[in-house]
Amino acid sequence: MTPRGSNSTEVVRVEGLHKSFGKLEVLTGIDLAVAEHEVICLIGASGSGKSTLLRCINLLEPIQAGRILLDGEEITARGVDVNRVRRRIGIVFQAFNLFTHLSVLDNVTLAPRRVLKEPSRQAVAKATELLERFGLADKRHEFPDRLSGGQQQRVAIVRALAMRPDLMLLDEITSALDPELVAEVLNVVRELAAGGMTMIIATHEMGFARDIAHRVCFLDGGRILEEGSPDRIFREPTEPRTRQFLDRVIAAGRLDPTWPPC
Amino acid sequence: MTGPADPGGVTGLRRFRPAGVRDRNGGHRSTLIALGSTVVVFGLLLAVVLNSPGWPLIQKSFLNATYLADSWPRQLEAIGTNVQLFLMAEVIILPAALLIAVLRSLPGPAFFPVRLLAVLYTDFFRGVPGVLVIFVLGFGMPLLGLPGVPIDAFFWGVVSLVLIYSAYVSEVYRAGIESVHPSQEAAARSLGLSRAQALRHVVLPQAVRRVIPPLLNDFIGLQKDTALVSFIGVAEVFRQAQIDEFASFNFTPYLATAALFLLLTVPLARLTDWLTARSRQRQLGGFAR
Numbered sequence: 001m002t003p004r005g006s007n008s009t010e011v012v013r014v015e016g017l018h019k020s021f022g023k024l025e026v027l028t029g030i031d032l033a034v035a036e037h038e039v040i041c042l043i044g045a046s047g048s049g050k051s052t053l054l055r056c057i058n059l060l061e062p063i064q065a066g067r068i069l070l071d072g073e074e075i076t077a078r079g080v081d082v083n084r085v086r087r088r089i090g091i092v093f094q095a096f097n098l099f100t101h102l103s104v105l106d107n108v109t110l111a112p113r114r115v116l117k118e119p120s121r122q123a124v125a126k127a128t129e130l131l132e133r134f135g136l137a138d139k140r141h142e143f144p145d146r147l148s149g150g151q152q153q154r155v156a157i158v159r160a161l162a163m164r165p166d167l168m169l170l171d172e173i174t175s176a177l178d179p180e181l182v183a184e185v186l187n188v189v190r191e192l193a194a195g196g197m198t199m200i201i202a203t204h205e206m207g208f209a210r211d212i213a214h215r216v217c218f219l220d221g222g223r224i225l226e227e228g229s230p231d232r233i234f235r236e237p238t239e240p241r242t243r244q245f246l247d248r249v250i251a252a253g254r255l256d257p258t259w260p261p262c
Numbered sequence: 263m264t265g266p267a268d269p270g271g272v273t274g275l276r277r278f279r280p281a282g283v284r285d286r287n288g289g290h291r292s293t294l295i296a297l298g299s300t301v302v303v304f305g306l307l308l309a310v311v312l313n314s315p316g317w318p319l320i321q322k323s324f325l326n327a328t329y330l331a332d333s334w335p336r337q338l339e340a341i342g343t344n345v346q347l348f349l350m351a352e353v354i355i356l357p358a359a360l361l362i363a364v365l366r367s368l369p370g371p372a373f374f375p376v377r378l379l380a381v382l383y384t385d386f387f388r389g390v391p392g393v394l395v396i397f398v399l400g401f402g403m404p405l406l407g408l409p410g411v412p413i414d415a416f417f418w419g420v421v422s423l424v425l426i427y428s429a430y431v432s433e434v435y436r437a438g439i440e441s442v443h444p445s446q447e448a449a450a451r452s453l454g455l456s457r458a459q460a461l462r463h464v465v466l467p468q469a470v471r472r473v474i475p476p477l478l479n480d481f482i483g484l485q486k487d488t489a490l491v492s493f494i495g496v497a498e499v500f501r502q503a504q505i506d507e508f509a510s511f512n513f514t515p516y517l518a519t520a521a522l523f524l525l526l527t528v529p530l531a532r533l534t535d536w537l538t539a540r541s542r543q544r545q546l547g548g549f550a551r
Binding site for chain 1: 445446448449450451452453454455456459463464467468471
């Protein structure tokens with residue numbers, strides 16, 4: 001884990017963010033600041049707004065109130081070039097969303113070639129290097145439907161990394177995977193964290209969140225109800241709603257209450 | 263691909279057999295059954311027709327070998343015009359219809375007039391009988407007498423076919439565009455691709471691939487409808503058959519026309535079936551592309 005210095009620079013700041021779908025208010029005032037190299041895990045029940053928050057930060061959803069700053073620049077302001085912003089933020093989705101008509105290599109090189117205007121040869125070399133790093137080099141000419149879920153999700157991560165983003169958003173990236181495929185994907189995320197990647201991770205994998213997060217945010221009813229170190233949130237949550245949620249998670253066998261052994 | 267050659271699944275031999283499994287004896291037996299029942303059914307039909315009271319008359323006015331031999335060379339030459347009509351129209355329709363489909367799926371209030379125009383266009387040309395469009399343009403436009411407006415019937419024939427079929431084909435494209443899941447576009451946009459880039463590199467390639475069979479189906483229709491252009495005096499194959507019929511008072515030339523159209527359309531129909539079957543197999547079995 002990368003220790004967080006007190007004077008580290010801020011990558012993202014979210015202020016008073018409100019988001020509704022029609023009459024349904026999904027986010028009701030989110031404030032969040034993420035420092036460089038920091039790993040934030042968002043936990044909470046389904047429908048608490050984790051995914052929506054990530055989609056708002058990537059400007060995939062218009063917001064109703066509040067603002068979002070990336071490296072100090074307000075990206076929710078009028079007239080901001082959303083394509084320029086999205087280049088710097090990588091997002092990985094629950095359902096992989098690989099381009100089904102393109103090979104693994106073309107999936108990874110599409111954006112560097114079309115958006116960053118990298119020469120094809122250079123984009124391919126970089127993509128091959130990344131795919132090698134994550135054990136996917138032999139799959140580079142396969143099409144997504146020939147890969148396992150775990151492999152597809154690793155390709156999706158590589159595809160986002162190929163844009164060399166300042167920030168990665170991971171939206172429940174293991175929720176659609178068979179249990180035996182979860183580990184290979186989480187290991188990739190661990191490697192990214194070890195490499196100092198700034199990440200906001202929405203997850204239901206509590207054990208993983210406890211291992212990897214510098215800070216855990218518990219979302220409830222569209223706001224961050226409680227946040228703190230994983231140790232504090234998982235062992236001594238102060239809010240009754242947090243405790244209730246964690247009790248249900250423990251009852252479902254998704255979190256070992258005796259961790260770490262002491 | 264294994265199994266007996268049965269383009270289009272006409273005999274139904276392949277239908278109930280899992281792909282790749284070949285039951286030697288069973289395959290032989292079902293071929294015999296198919297053959298037997300075909301002989302019986304067609305034999306009966308033929309017997310009914312041949313014994314009908316009007317058969318000698320039909321024979322005389324539709325199946326006259328002399329008139330056929332006389333008309334055939336002229337028709338063979340005339341069908342070249344149909345092929346030209348078809349190819350020229352087709353080359354324009356493919357991109358034009360795609361453009362209309364894309365215009366119709368542009369989002370946002372600013373593009374409302376564009377969408378409205380696209381909707382009006384497709385509604386109009388799908389809703390009006392094609393032969394009317396051909397009449398109005400083919401006879402009307404040259405009458406305008408404007409300098410620079412062609413008076414050539416062939417020209418207006420191509421224009422009419424393009425207008426009519428672009429409306430149909432744009433709807434086929436649109437169905438393809440709408441069948442691509444929005445998450446594909448979201449993934450593209452999240453990587454920083456613009457709307458246009460996402461459309462060009464992610465949505466359209468998937469959409470077009472999916473609608474190739476229905477596209478070909480429309481082109482079978484277009485091949486046949488080139489005959490409609492005969493009404494404004496283009497010397498194509500149906501026109502030629504009419505001329506020969508008027509000269510001889512014998513309908514046999516139309517039989518030759520029918521045969522020529524079948525020679526054009528049936529190969530395309532088989533190709534369509536083959537592509538449809540292939541894309542279904544890919545969806546089921548995940549074949550490598």
